[in-house]
Amino acid sequence: SIAMTTKRGLFVVLEGMDRAGKSSQCRRLVDHLNSIGHRTELMRFPERDSAIGSLIGQYLGRKIELDDHAVHLLFSANRWEFRPHILDTLASGVNIVCDRYAYSGIAFTAAKADGPDFHWCCQPEVGLPAPDLKIFLSVSPEAQASRGGFGAERYEVADFQRRVGEAYARLMRLEDQAGGSCPAWLTINADGAFEEVQQQLAKAVVAAIDCPRSAGPPAGLR
Numbered sequence: 001s002i003a004m005t006t007k008r009g010l011f012v013v014l015e016g017m018d019r020a021g022k023s024s025q026c027r028r029l030v031d032h033l034n035s036i037g038h039r040t041e042l043m044r045f046p047e048r049d050s051a052i053g054s055l056i057g058q059y060l061g062r063k064i065e066l067d068d069h070a071v072h073l074l075f076s077a078n079r080w081e082f083r084p085h086i087l088d089t090l091a092s093g094v095n096i097v098c099d100r101y102a103y104s105g106i107a108f109t110a111a112k113a114d115g116p117d118f119h120w121c122c123q124p125e126v127g128l129p130a131p132d133l134k135i136f137l138s139v140s141p142e143a144q145a146s147r148g149g150f151g152a153e154r155y156e157v158a159d160f161q162r163r164v165g166e167a168y169a170r171l172m173r174l175e176d177q178a179g180g181s182c183p184a185w186l187t188i189n190a191d192g193a194f195e196e197v198q199q200q201l202a203k204a205v206v207a208a209i210d211c212p213r214s215a216g217p218p219a220g221l222r
């Protein structure tokens with residue numbers, strides 16, 4: 001008989017600034033993948049539906065104040081608490097499309113004026129499951145503004161978003177310099193029509209699903 005092994009699921013992370021359309025694109029992408037027979041689960045960070053996530057939600061909604069380091073560690077702990085779920089899901093052959101991950105954690109804290117140092121920000125993420133594919137949805141300040149401006153949560157102000165963009169650029173540069181023959185990040189410009197962006201996304205993700213993958217769990221972030 002032929003030994004059957006389940007190919008593990010693909011772990012895709014979407015990153016980008018607020019108003020890039022990540023959440024809508026992720027939802028649509030997951031529906032599309034399932035409809036063409038690729039079992040896929042949607043995840044998001046922060047995942048507010050946990051004890052840690054509820055504290056994060058209160059912080060973002062300005063109900064509570066927290067030291068910048070403390071809230072950074074909460075965002076990271078929120079990922080760590082879902083690590084077993086991520087690994088089990090991938091091992092069962094189900095793909096994960098994740099709306100934000102460790103890179104949001106680093107970029108948003110590192111963007112704080114007089115906040116924690118960039119390298120300190122990276123440390124709590126070391127060892128989390130590394131994504132197989134990282135996609136950055138880029139959005140111009142003009143498109144951000146044309147989408148009804150920002151919401152009322154902490155961080156949703158233009159000047160801070162500019163600093164977040166710089167922090168993302170710094171970490172993508174670092175990762176692209178770290179080696180490997182192809183870029184660590186795929187950037188998709190999300191200024192255009194929703195459907196066009198969705199098509200580019202779906203094409204990249206389906207191609208990655210079809211690529212060979214090691215059978216074991218993903219490596220840890222370094």
Ligand code: NYM
Pocket residue numbers: 018045046060075076100101102104105106108109154155156
């Ligand atoms: N955010 C998100 C962080 O500051 N650190 C993190 O680790 C993550 C995952 O939370 N402005 C910020 C980015 C967003 C805010 O996210 C809420 P969303 O995707 O709008 O729910």
Ligand code: MG
Pocket residue numbers: 018
């Ligand atoms: Mg938001």
